[in-house]
Amino acid sequence: MIDNEELPIGFTMSLAQHSDILSRFAxxxxQEQERIVDGARQVKSREEMNSYVENMFQG
Incomplete structure (x- = not known):
């Protein structure tokens, strides 16, 4: 998995609240993790981050 230092804090906190999504991400x-983290770096609010994490594997 990617080093925690490379993960946006809001992304890490949101993943911690969703153990099923965290397991899937791990x-x-x-390369796939980096693509998702790059997307997380574009998120500007806590609500948007929660939505981003909750929907990472949708569609």
């Missing part, structure tokens, strides 16, 4: 390849 099982991704490093």
């Amino acid at each position: 099982s991704l390849s490093k």
Whole structure:
């Protein structure tokens, strides 16, 4: 998994609230994780981050 230093704090906090999503994220390849983290870096609010994390694997 990607170093915690590289993860946006809001992303980490939101993942911590969703253990099922965290487990799924952890099982991704490093490249897939980086793509998701890059998206998380564009998020500007707590509500948007929660929505981003909750919907990472939708669609």
